[in-house]
Amino acid sequence: MRLKRKDILAIEELTKDEIELILSTAESFKEVSEREIKKVPTLRGRTIINLFYEPSTRTRTSFEIAAKRMSADAINISTSSSSVVKGETLKDTARNLEAMNPDCIVLRHPSSGAPEMLARLVRCSVINAGDGSHEHPSQALLDLLTVKERFGRIAGLKIAIAGDIAHSRVARSNIHGFAKLGAEVSIAGPPTMMPSEIEKMGCKMFYKVEDAIRDAHVIMVLRIQLERQKTGLFPTAREYSKLFALDSKKLEHAAKDVVILHPGPINRGIEISSDVADGKYSLILEQVKNGVAVRMALFYLLMGGSRE
């Protein structure tokens, strides 16, 4: 099986069937990471470039490990040590990388839409590893996989996403993903962190976390970027943590079998209390584990099998 598309740029453009194919493929790859020799020859001879314009530990490492476990050659470029600091444009960087004939470029970029631009410029596949406030499709896919494994389904579940929705690519990808698979999505956060007309995306908006997580099966807590405090979106970290952080008291409003997800890195005590982050509900490390499987699946579905 291969996806009938060159690139993975956004959950918004994937169909329900495509998402389900990616998830089932990822499930089948999980076992590879449990082996003593954690490698399959599937993508031998393929070249994957991880091009990261933003700092990242989890996502970059996850893509790199996924590539290596598939026997692809993975090259990491972080822009702090590349020609980007000399002022090279994305267009020129793209053309130069293209000249080395890679099979896939994984792009993390602070500008929304940069992966779409890159995909237009190169013949190889492009995977969006997070662009600005737009989307982070592989994160949503690993979240979907984690939830599906726990509940055996997505359809009919209640999902709550809490935090800075306006600036979150994770939120956008997850709203699209969970809605496409039939879950009911609620979002919560202060009005200053809610983007315009967000409900049209297929979710319900609440200002109080307690209201959004009522009877929720899944609560996804987003990272609060502390630099945002400078722009005044919330008065102080102290007030945010008091009113909007997920703690064990607010958690009482959720369903009994609720699980907690967080895309990381966590600000302990700001958006989530430590006891909740480390508690029995938390699937945070399961997410990280599934991240590798989902990224192996994406590589396989874009590059595996015979070329068309």
Add this chain to the structure above:
Amino acid sequence: MNRLLIKGGRVIDPASGIDGLFDVYAVGGKIAAVKPYEPSAFSLQPNDWTVIDAAGLVICPGFIDMHTHLREPGYEYKETVQTGAMAAAAGGFTSVACMANTNPVNDNASVTRYILKKAQEEGIVNVFPVGAISSGLKGETLAEIGELKEAGCIAISDDGRPIVSSGLMRLALEYAKPFNLPVISHCEDAWLAIDGVMNEGFISTKLGLKGIPNAKEDIMVARDIALAELTGGRLHIAHISTKGAVQLVRNAKQNGLNVTAEVTPHHFTLTDEAVIGYNTNAKMNPPLRTKKDIDAIKTGLQDGTIDAIATDHAPQNSDEKDVEFDKAANGIVGLETALPLSLRLVAEGVMSFNTLIEKLSTNPAKLLGLDSKGSLKVGADADITIVDLNKEWVVDAKELKSKSRNTPFDGWKMKGRVVKTIVSGKVVYEE
């Protein structure tokens, strides 16, 4: 002395109330006569007359663009006075008012004279510089507005930037009065949505791009109208884009204030949906808005709230557009697509072709105090645009006369095209 006869076309001149088959005679760069069509006139072509057969075509006073960026001096890689004038001529514009945000800024008479000298050397279309309101466009102190007027500026504007200080805007509206210079205001509140790159709404939310709410424009239009009332000054709102701003201008006019407004063809043609796909040729300031704003703009054109259609022709080099959306330069080229886009409003029934000529020629001439332009009355400058209303064509960005190619209308099917552009009785563009 050049002698020109344009024969047998449908002459539309709102200023003199003419619409019918007439022959237009121009001698020495001025309109000499407009006579009822006489098929036998000059049937034996005399040597010293140029005769243009305009059967089936429309003859109207040359278009006047109140809002053009010619980019010279300083940004000649985007556009020059020459290439901008060629683009103007190809779009049927016989006169353009060019904005002051060049480098150096047109905030003193020497820059004004430089632009005018360039324009005279090229001799394509009339170029009327717009002087800066503030020295260096810094928004701190007034530019030498009196000298700018003496040197040939026909309006003042810090276009591209708002006048942040209400105090300075008050001074500008007051000080410009004795010079009869309209103050053209680029209206945006400087502190609201500082890093916005497109209209704020569902599309910006979906694309993860920072939004610019309508209020950013409305707040400043309201402030400037209040200052126009305070000072009795002459305020012109540039590139109006919001429903709220249209209503504010309408109210101001009803209250008898000296306030006028212009709209660009792209702001009544495209919505923020054009940005989908991160199309940097749909990035401009003010941003493309929504259907409800377009509807309000159309009503504003109909009821006279919006006086003029202006292009905000903003050439940008491809290197400034082929980048990430949030890093891309604002603006699009507009001179060569203004007429066919405006004709779509005529086809839709928003306004008559005669009203369109008022918005493209008669009114801009009045607003800028160009007494000898914007009409085909005897004695007026023989600036004439000849249009084939039925000509169908496809926009090809590569074929534009402008030095830049930044248009969102590449590949669009258009109906109606400029066939000839005549400045001072001389043909400067032929299709």
